[in-house]
């Protein structure tokens with residue numbers, strides 16, 4: 001008789017699993033000194049987890065009110081999520097070393113990218129300083145080509161030349177436009193508009209997540225087989241590699257022939273990676289995989305933010321005229337240059353205010369405790385749990401923002417003149433009460449590029465089109481699942497090309 005046929009063995013297994021679960025629960029609950037929002041008893045906590053996963057913002061707001069800004073925890077399906085709210089604890093959260101509270105490990109628990117891509121990938125992050133420094137330094141010089149690509153992409157995905165209202169599926173169109181425009185500085189033209197490259201790079205994030213989840217669910221010895229048989233990521237890297245290979249080989253040939261510099265050397269992300277890569281990373285496949293990682297960080301995040309801003313604009317067309325006036329006057333003075341974008345405080349404020357109320361995540365400064373961690377007030381975070389702060393404690397808190405639940409598009413106009421005069425515009429400026437891009441040493445490396453890209457696209461939209469929602473005034477509901485918050489994917493925005501536009 002096979003072991004699985006014996007009910008006694010099955011009962012014994014279930015009993016052992018229940019004892020192990022209860023003893024783990026008892027052990028952790030003995031050490032816990034943080035109140036729980038919702039049930040904390042074994043199994044019942046899954047009800048709390050279900051509520052949190054399906055309505056994260058509502059639950060986090062309840063916690064903020066119920067515990068009056070003191071730390072609390074909520075159950076999520078796989079772990080406890082701790083929330084800290086006071087400025088002192090938020091400061092400790094951001095200052096803690098990665099060996100104690102790690103942002104990458106927290107992101108990996110949610111997106112599963114390390115399982116999908118391999119641990120060497122997570123330990124070698126040589127692309128981060130390239131994004132942070134080389135990309136940021138080159139923004140001004142690359143602006144004309146980014147602008148050119150954005151216009152081409154908009155004309156393709158939001159058909160031009162028609163004077164009637166056209167319903168456009170905003171999620172698809174904007175994601176494609178942002179991907180193609182970013183591609184212009186990642187791989188250059190005309191490769192950036194190759195429909196296959198756009199398709200592959202847009203499929204990358206979902207493929208990484210799918211592969212990561214499959215791997216996570218598989219027992220250790222099965223992982224390589226599962227990855228080989230069912231993983232979506234390797235075939236996707238292979239296809240992208242085939243597409244990029246002629247370009248990479250040609251550049252490698254030029255590098256071998258001319259050394260570090262030559263006439264018309266490309267100035268894009270692929271080349272910066274090629275200049276910096278070492279060892280395995282120098283191979284054409286290694287470079288392709290690394291470039292895809294930059295797409296992973298750059299395109300979905302920026303697209304999500306632009307879609308939220310577009311929905312706001314389409315819901316409030318009355319704001320378009322003031323934005324348009326500002327853009328047209330800045331462009332008349334300086335053309336479509338970096339200087340002009342510095343003279344668009346309303347555009348900047350509109351974006352910042354949109355994302356204050358609704359960004360891509362319902363948690364901010366999310367970290368994983370790599371070991372037991374105790375805050376200065378004694379709040380204890382057990383190893384393996386996640387700790388973050390919430391919009392309710394920061395972006396939506398009355399201590400930082402007057403009338404915090406109201407959308408006030410001009411809230412940040414003139415709010416931070418020092419930052420504006422230094423050329424660090426307000427949208428990308430991080431602070432303890434504005435955490436869209438994180439804060440401190442791990443703050444988003446690409447935020448200055450993201451800022452100018454989004455400002456440019458908003459400026460283009462208001463000067464080229466009138467926009468409306470299909471159902472006037474009703475913002476399309478976002479899709480929230482745990483800490484991830486995506487704009488509504490089926491909503492359509494009506495576009496009409498403006499008569500007499502520049």
Ligand code: HEM
Pocket residue numbers: 103127128131135294297298299301302303305360365366435436437438439441442443444445446447449450
């Ligand atoms: C509006 C769009 C974007 C948003 C909202 C966003 C948000 C974030 C956030 C919240 C983090 C983590 C910060 C932390 O844990 O403290 C981050 C990290 C990062 N982002 Fe962005 N991001 C955006 C666009 C971009 C773009 C366009 C790029 C690249 C061109 C980029 C590259 C990166 C990189 C490389 C990191 C890792 C930084 C590090 O570990 O030191 N991001 N981003």
